[in-house]
Amino acid sequence: MKGSNEKTIKSLPIGISDYVRAQSEYYYVDKTLLIKEFLDRRPLVSLFTRPRRFGKTLNMDMLRVFFEISDEDTSRYFADKAIWNCGEEYRAYQGKYPVIFLTFKDVKFDTWEATIDKIRGLLQEEYGRHQELLDSEKLSQYEKIYFTKILDSSANEVELTSALERLSKMLAAHYGKAPIIIIDEYDTPIQEGYSKDFYDEIIGFMRNFFSGAFKDNKNLSYGFLTGILRIAQESIFSGLNNLSVNTVMDEEYDSFFGFTSDEVKKMLEYYGMSKKESELKDWYDGYLFGSEEIYNPWSVINYISRGGIPQAYWVNTGKNEILEDLLKVATDDITERLYALLHGERIIARIDQNVVYSSLTEEPANIYSLLLVAGYLKAPKKELQADGSYLCEVSIPNREIAAVYKSEILSHFLQVGVITRNTANKIAESLYANDYKKLQNSVAEYMDKSISFYDGGTEGFYHGLMLGLIALMDNQYKIKSNRESGDGRYDICLIPREEKYPGIIMELKWKEKLSEAALVSLAEEALVQIDELRYDSELTEDGIADIIKFGIAFSGKKVCIKTK
Structure with a gap:
């Protein structure tokens, strides 16, 4: 498109992870100083962990294009970039190394068989980029036979585990220079293995695959890996004492992703x-x-x-498996904290950057560590502990992530049956149509469904109830609660975001082993209490005239709702 001064306005690189295309055809945010920072530090193997879609693949492709030996002059792709102004000492590295590059970002399959087939195909493509080796006089015949096996997809699983190690050896022999190995999104198939029950197979494969490439490999100049998690406990990188890990908590490289x-x-x-x-x-x-x-x-x-x-x-841009797992293992404490986070509060959490997916079921508190590294939380305050973990104040980063939580909570409640799609639709429709009577019936139905799912009378029930309300009604309401200790009473106030919606006050009461008549009486008592204690004063002070009041009584799995 053209601007007012007739200059061509570049398009934005949505989904473009090809560096050459991104920097020539699209608006490119220059991240080439990542190369300078790396060359200043020069660790043998670097692991960068960042949330998905934060530019990891594009940055790794940039490193490939910068360092890789090529028949064409690839320096032209950097001549107008920041790295080129850093001097000859950095420019001297451009185009000087053979490079092995694999991205696992699309290795997302339901079975181990499909996963290993995809990895076999990725290795076939990468070996195909280096077919000059088949004509090399510096390679032995048995190496060329192995190379051909990878090319025609006939290598078995054991042979595939040594593919990086053997390709690096062949490239070093042919070029007289050890290659750079780049592995992008290394943990994507591991996450799939965890959620699809082939965890042991993928871990066993990756351990050997990476060990040959990065551990004691004399045919390696430098290694780069990216992912969401650092999976040290899985001993994928066991004994790899030359690994430099850079996470969202570290200040090195902090401006190059995002x-x-x-x-x-x-x-x-x-x-x-x-x-x-x-x-x-x-x-x-x-x-x-x-x-x-x-x-x-x-x-x-x-x-x-x-x-x-x-x-x-x-x-x-992808499934939110981590949030799904959170909701599956959520204890009362986690549910309460999730509710606080959704209200913009900060909570204290211990963050261990070595957590793994499999530790979730054993220790649900690890969820905060996973949520932080995956981009669902931020840590405005952090303090390093003696064991290498951090004690952090964490909160939800922005409105987008708050919306993600709410949609995942809603889909979870729909999935497990605490809310039916019909109930959710009724609430949405009644709010849209401003139909108070239908809204009353819909909320009553929601409460009834909830009590049949949760164990009534526990804190987890009430917080789960409100999480569901937030997910259902957050676009129209700000939801406040005031829990009072001792009598099990919860006040819920829904403050409309627009004048056309009514204010809503809920008074919740519960007692054990009530008869039907006593339950009705308790609901009526709750309704009277709203008026007697003037719970609607905040709403009336804000000029809200239309207010629906709910007196709600619970006893075990029974619920009674009175409205006015």
Whole structure:
């Protein structure tokens, strides 16, 4: 498209992870100083852990293009980038190494057989990029036979485990220089293995696969890996004492994954959308990598390309298995904390960066560590502990992630049967149509469904109840609760976000082993209490005239609701 000064406005690189295309055909945020920082530090093997869709694959492809020996002059792809201004000492590394590059970001299958087939295909592609080795006089015949096996997909599982080690040896022999090995999204198939029950198979394979590539491999110049988790406890990298791990908690490389505030400001100026900065920040900022404030790059790009329509773009890029697992193992304490997080509060959590998926069922508190590294939480305050873990204040980063929590909570409640789709639709329709009577009936139905699912009379029940309400009604209401200790009473106040909706007050009471008549009496008592103690004063002070009042009584699995 053209701007007012007739200059061509570049498109945004939605889903583009090819560095050459991204920097030539699209608006490219220059991250080439990652190369300088690496060359200044020069660890043998680097692991970068960041949430999905934060630019890991594009950065790894950038490293490949920069370092890889090529028939064409690839320096032209960096001549106008920041790295080129850093001097000859950095430019000297450009185009000087053979490179092995694999990305596992699309290795998402339901079975181990399909997974190993996909890995076999990825290795076939990568060996295919290096077919010059078949004509090399520096390779022995048995090496070429192995190479051909990978090319024609006839290598068995055991032979595949040594594919990186053997390819690195062949490249080093042919070029007289040890290669760089880049593995992108190394833990994607591991996460799939955990959720689809082939965990032992994938862990066993990866242990041998990576060990040959990175442990005591004299045919390795440098190694790079990216992922969401650092899976040290699984001993995938056991004995790999040359591994430098960089996580969201570290200050090194903190500005190279995701967009910084300055980068977002420049992008908005370029597209003539500077007035949208506040909304963009509210929705997609809030991450903290090291000490750098970071925006979600996927969401920023989508938001700008759609002309500034705020949506939860990131949630639609893949399943949120980690949140699903959270809801499956949530204890009363976790449910209560999740409720606090959704209300914008900070909670204290111990963050262990070595957590693994399999530890969730044994220790549900590990969920906070997983949520942090996966991009569902941020840590505004952190304190390193003697055992290497952190004690952190954590909170939800921004409005987009709050929306993700709510949609996952709602889908979970629908899935396990605490809410039916019909009930959810009734509440949505009654709110849309401003039909108070239908709303009363819908909320009563929701309460009834909830009590049949939860153990009534426990804290977890009440918090689960409110999480469901938040998920169902958050677009129309701000939900407040005031729990009073001692008598098991909960007050819930739903404050409308727009004048057209009624205010809602709920007084919840419960007692054990009540008769039907006593249950009705308790519900009526709750309703009277709303008026007597003027629970609606906050709403009336805000000018809300239409108020629905619910007196709700529980006893075991029974519920009685009185409204007015």
